[in-house]
Structure formats: structure tokens, C-alpha cells
Amino acid sequence: MSDEFDTWNSSKWFKSTWNYGVPVFMSSSNTNSGVTDGKLWIKATLNEANADGRWFQTARIHSKAETKYPMYTEARIKTAHISAYNTYWLNNGDINNRDEIDIIENNSKPSCTNCEAEIFPERMNSQYFQADENETPQTVRNKGTFLRSGLVDANPLKNKGWNEDYHTYGVWWKDSKNIQFYLDGEPAGSVVVGQHNDGQTYNREFTRDLEIIFDLWTNEAGWLGGLPPKSDLGDDSINTMRIDWVRTWKLEDE
Template identity: 45%
Template structure:
């Protein structure tokens, strides 16, 4: 397998050059290998496929409360909606789903997604475990309309930024390997250059190479990598979710009543495993 990974590193280097000429999907497979679709982790969202997805209803901190009814499939899109909830503490009802199947490296997954236009995180990620012990890969965490002007990237930049991260927690000690990419730095030929995440659909991708390395893709372009500080030891589920926190400011209740702003949309997800050609 070491030889496979060396060849893939060479192909990823080539991607830096060719991505300015055309939009790529998964990285090129090395000679003798191919990318094979993982059907249980791929979906066009023509309906809600209960053979592929579970509702994930554990809660983040208040004001979030995860409710099954906030997740739906309409017009070929997975919809996760945040709305006002009749509770003084958990006053923002929203949703999250997780795949029933799990996957490990080497793999590639990508989705086409449009963020909600509220102060909340639109998320596409992989996880197995809890806050004390887990392997987690955050492909995209984006707040497309933050309310807190003190947010670390600056309120003007944050709607354009795809935050990616690796978390590896053991007995409560979490080691992180963060990365960030902005649509403002996409190539000139990219139709999504400079577009924020709620005004257009964007494609987010992860190539999980080996027991440490993750490579990030945004709108068909290679935008960097992260290396885990511990080796990955678990197969992971894929998640989509919408939630808020105090770091970037909670959405106001008027935003949560606005159906033109309060929904995150996923057009499709495609996932692949690297397999030897027969």
C-alpha cells in the first residue's frame, strides 16, 4: 500500500497545475487502480433514503435542539432548516443526519451544498466517537452570515471560508489539525471565485489518503491538506448538520422566521473507495 500512497502524492501535485484549467472531481487514481463508487454513501437526494441515513438528534449547547422534523428532502435537495422553537433555553430547532455506513481510507467524498443565510454553521463531516474519545474529519464548517464582528476571520471574510479540521480525542485530550480555504483565492476561471456560501452552490471534497493525511478540495480545486497528530484508528460515519454557537453570534429570531434564509441545502453526495483494477 505504501507504493499506492506515493503514486497518489505525485498525482495530487499534478492537480495543482491542472485544476486551473478544468474542474476536477476525485483525485486521479494511480495506474492499476480506480475509484469505485460507494453506493451506501452516495445520494442524489430524490427522497430521504432510510437505508442510508439516520437522524442524529444529540444536542449541541443551547440554544440548539435537534429535531427530526427539521430534516426533509424536497425538489431533489436535502434540506436542513433552522427555526424558532417554543423554549426559553433551546429556542433554535434544527437538524442533523448521519450515514448508517462507515468508511476508512483511502477514500474520497464530495458534496454540492448551499449554506443557510443565517449566523449558524453549515457542516459536512465524518466522525466516530464522542467528545472524550473520537476520530473526526471536518470537511466544511461555514458560517455564511455571522453576527459576531469579533469572529477570528473577520465578519467580512467569514462567509467565504471553508473551515476544515481533524480532531483526534483520547481520554478527553483532543488534538486538532485545522485548515481554511476561501473562495476569494480560487482560480480566475472558476465560476464560484469570490462567491460566498449562501449565494451559490459550492462543491466540497475530502481525499482521506492514509492514517494521518487529509486533502481538501473546494469547487474542484485542491486547496490544501491537514495531517493528524495521531493515527486514525476508526471507520467513520458521514454527517450533515446545521447549528449555532456563541463564537460567531447566534441568529436572530427574525432570521429564523425567514424561509429564504434559514435552510441549508445539499444537492448530492458522491463517495468513492480506491480499488485495484481487475
């Protein structure tokens, strides 16, 4: 679950093709993901050949290994500058039963106006989800709202957009309930499993081993930022998310 991405390591990573909603089409093609010049990259390209309207062709990369608290993982990432989520997250399960930690769902160029996502070029979008079909409510979640402006003035990345430079994002998964996020070496908000964004508290814990996932995807909804213009997908200067490295530690007794 650590990699400097000198080459593609198939013993550590695999590409999955389950799709989000339209217009996303997840591809395992080398056109949409790979390793070049010491970077793992995920590119969004235009493909209007699909009859079901899935024109946003992209990719998702999973770790083969899984891990559990107490652990810390961080990655150095430069986002694609299109209206899409550039993600780095931990997950195990499906829509009905899963534990999920979203370290980032960052969008540096939302297309929507008068929407929540207008703050996304400044906000590190971090959260947790837990879904359990045997519990009420089935899904609980809570999200962080840390702004890049909250970094100390001495931090050289404070005024650099998500797409303008590589930022280091991390999470310290302390135990079954406590999750601390980091941005460029500084604490960047925390969440507690069982605290829901409706203000209620539920008796929930994370119990699953989770894998690391990187992907790039979009949706027309305002909560994500809206769809990019199709012309953005043909611009190789903005359509690619790059991961310089990912490093993961587990806590062990001395």
C-alpha cells in the same frame, strides 16, 4: 454513502437528536429536515417553548454506513444565510474518544464583530480532531485556512458566496495521517493527523471507520460567529441548508 436525493432513503440515512450547547435543539421532525425537489434540506426554526432555552430548532443527518481511508467524498451544498455552522463532516466516537474530519463548518453571515469569524464568508472552515482520553493531550486538532479567493480566476464560483450558489466540497482521506480538502474542483488545503494547532507534533493516527454527517447549528461564541437574530429563523429564504448530492468513492485495486 452516495445519494442524489431524489427521495429520502431511510436505508442510508438517519436523524440523530443529541444536542450541542444552548440554544440548539436537534429535532427529527419533518419540519426541520427532509428531501424535496432533489435536495436534502436542513432548516433552522424558532421554538421558544423549551424551558431550557433551546430556541434554535434544527436537524442532523447521519449516514448509516461507515468508511475508512483511502476514500474520497464530495457534496454540492448551498448554505443557509444565517449565523450558524453549515456542516459536512466525518465522525465516529464521542467527546472523549473520536476521530473527526470537518470538511466544512461554513458560516456565510456571522453576527459577531471584531472576531475570527468575520472572515468566514470567505473562508472554507476545514479541520480534523482526534480525542483519546488515554493520551496527552487528550485532544489534538489542526485546521485549514483556505479562502475562496484562492480559487483560480477562471473558476465561476470564485466570487459566489456560500449561500449564493451551490459549491462542491470534498475530502481525499489518503491514509491514516493525511487529509486533502477540495473546493469546487481545486485543492483547498490539507492537514496531517498528529500536527496540532499549538505547533506541536504528536504520534497520532486515525483508526476508526467514519460516517458522513450534515447538520446546521449555532452558538454565541465568536469562534463560531455568534447567534443569529431570532427573526432570521422565520425567513424561509435564508434559514435552510440544501445538499444537492453527495458522492463517495473508495479506492480499490484494479
